[in-house]
Amino acid sequence: MCLAIPGQIVELSTEQAGLAKVDVAGVKRNVNISLLEDEGVASGDWVLIHVGFAMSKIEASQAKDQLRMLAALGEDEMAMDEIRGYSFAERE
């Protein structure tokens, strides 16, 4: 339920404030980055994603650990389904 999926910010949206494209193991989707507005987010940063929102900034090494841990818990496929499932900012 509190699945936290690591992803790398690819680009900040120019169309909508508070939106950024992330790359999670090769899958690219838009997520909401409003919760990180105090810290600021830039292209190349790594974040933890939960239900469509980037929750925390993390180090690149932590992102790899987190992916490995999701796999160890058998939740990696569930995480990829979730990322692929975000449709709120994708064009039809």
Added chain:
Amino acid sequence: MKYVDEFRDPQLIANVAREIARLAGAGRHYRIMEVCGGHTHAIYRHGLKNLLPPNVELIHGPGCPVCVLPMGRVDDGLAIAEQRDVIMAAFGDMMRVPGTRGTPLEHKARGVDIRMVYSPLDALRIAQATPEKHVVFFAIGFETTAPSTALTLARARALGVTNFSVFCNHVTIVPAIRAILDSPDMRLDAFVGPGHVSTVTGCRPYEFIARDYGKPVVISGFEPLDILESILMILRQLRAGEARVENQYRRIVPWEGNLPALRAIGEAFELRPYFEWRGLGFISQSALKVSSAFAAWDAEVQFEVPGVRVTDPKAAQCGEVLKGVLKPPQCKLFGKECNPEHPIGALMVSSEGACAAYYRYAYLSESVPA
């Protein structure tokens, strides 16, 4: 142990386990509650119990959102879903939670328009794409998830989307911990604090547990080594006669939490005077409702909600398992009528539920406690 090869550093794990055994010594029994369902899952999946001495007992806490949702709220949500021109949107975890007349998935099979979403923003998107219908998001989750619902409400208001509302079942973890501490049949020595919830709340909300109840709290990550280290930090405190809040998961959890997330929660939600938790009963100020500023997006204002109160299936002992009074296999239905394919209680639905975790990973390798 089946999953030991997935440990990053088996030697380090062994060292920590040895140190835990040394500190735990003999004679005293330690009861430590891991509050978060994610930790419960990790503990079973990695067989961490087998690395602990018999006098260090882990009690599974209430930190699994679908597990603590009383059946009456599922029925209430489904009653809204069955109304004319309503689309209900819910997370996958929610789809298999039984109500009195079946799960959301079974209602969907009967023609009720219930859709699985991965984000509350997806529910809002459905509303924008379907202006002739009203979309209700069945919101569940602790503080990790509540900010996302809050920001979705803010976005609905900013965009002027009026055919969208939230059926709010967000709960907050601290009052539940307090209720457990005040419960006469709970004798706990310490808590492994939740990881991802604490990225939002920070560590301060747990300080009363140390200050007022004299119990250590260690916020923990989810790796096997994280959890074992947290148990070690707890034992060190207990042995030294100390009670503090410590943060083992500093790499993710800031002491002060996430301020924009807390602001979003504060704007979109209000505390309910009380809310029913499965197994724990009514707990005051333990849940969130949509704030009056967002009443136009509050499903409980926009729809007639029956306000059903139903007791759990008689034979199921979810409440006792949730409070840690019974271990999952001590329930009469465990593994028989109630299993992951056909869950009767919500603890068997989610991978974070103690029963599902126990069923999948532990009950074959562990003797059933008498």
